[in-house]
Amino acid sequence: MPELPEVEMSKRYLDSTSLHQRISNVEVHDSYVLERISARELGRRLRGRRFQKSERHGKHLFVRAGDELWLRLHFGMTGALEYLKHDKVAPKTARVIFRFSNSCALAFDDQRKFGEVGLIENVEKFLRTRGLGPDALEISFPGFKAILSKHRGATKAILLNQQLIAGIGNLYADEILFRARMHPASEAARLRDKDLARLFRATRQVLAKAIALKTDFNRLPKSWLLTRREKRGRCPRCGRALQSATIGGRTSWFCAHCQKRI
Template identity: 45%
Template sequence: MPELPEVELARGYLEAAVLCQPIEEVLVEDERILSRITPAEIEQHLAKKSFCSVQRHGKRLFLELDGRLWLTIHLGMTGRLIYLQKGEDEPAHTRLLLRFQNGFCLAFDDLRIFGEAGLTASPSSFLAEAKTGPDALQVDREGFAEIMRGRRGAIKSLLLNQRLVSGIGNLYADEALFQAGIHPQSRGLNELQLGRLHSTI
């Protein structure tokens, strides 16, 4: 399942591959991948536009369009973004395909369709509406301690709660806790433990 490191790799991949390329055609091959938008709407807003930047927050990607909108992407459990050269076959589970004027394509391939794509006018407003917590790599030690301090749940469950801290999934929660020497079911961590956990994250 893609977590923060994998999504950050995807951000860099997109930044290197798709910026400043006019989108010739938008093909929604499975509208179940869309979140709160119709195929006609996403086609209308993306066609003839270009992406000018890519941002990541937690497990979510935001691709800025030159018309002041942002394409939002969540890879879910099995989602992949694949930049295809001319003549390459689409991946088997392509749900959304962007065809650029240069003949290359960006495929959103997602076997299990837990991923999603949509549009927003503002990443910050989108994250606030979704009640998404701060990015795990952007919250400082004191901020992390403030978020976790006094909470009753098991520490692993708290790390997985995207409304508290965004980007950590099962794999990296386990690894961070192991490196910090903290049992996943521990509760009420002290300041020293919280500081050590923040460092391992």
């Protein structure tokens, strides 16, 4: 479930496993995930280089491999990284494998192939071109407020719009709205300062807590909606049945009693 917290975990995983090793080869097992680059070119540009550091923005991960050379990873719906120690065999759905000269490797695994692997020259330029908004954990309250109040539409749709705020996906958006006790369909432009402050606090709290718990769903607090986000799920706060509705094109789960429409 690669939303901001999961991508942050992938960043830390990559940082702790895959830096400073000489890239000896790049195997592309399915070029469907390659973005604007051929398998041959990807290998040609990366071979002989080392991953130096990584940066995350929203759901994107950038790995520096040289001057003006960054690997860009997006995890789509099912993307994940797996470090393969000493020729350990890659998972069947590994789409790209970065082989290191120490016989270890980093696999980009992606069952559903909605992920993206590409090379870019400049992170800032990429963010601009892609039109991504500020990272959900970097944005300030004034910035958050400005974005929400300037746009019409359901609050949840704004939270999900990567061009406005980058990193929040469908699951965490539901949790954020639950913690802020706000109905997902509340008109964003109508939120008052105290509502915005609540929503901002919930955003930071949910994302930070998810990271602190290493995005392990089994360890999420019992008070969270996420663990009950399913048919016949009940509100952890009041015990009433949760409802689902399509908002912003995605399925939303919420408690109609605790989350009032503003």
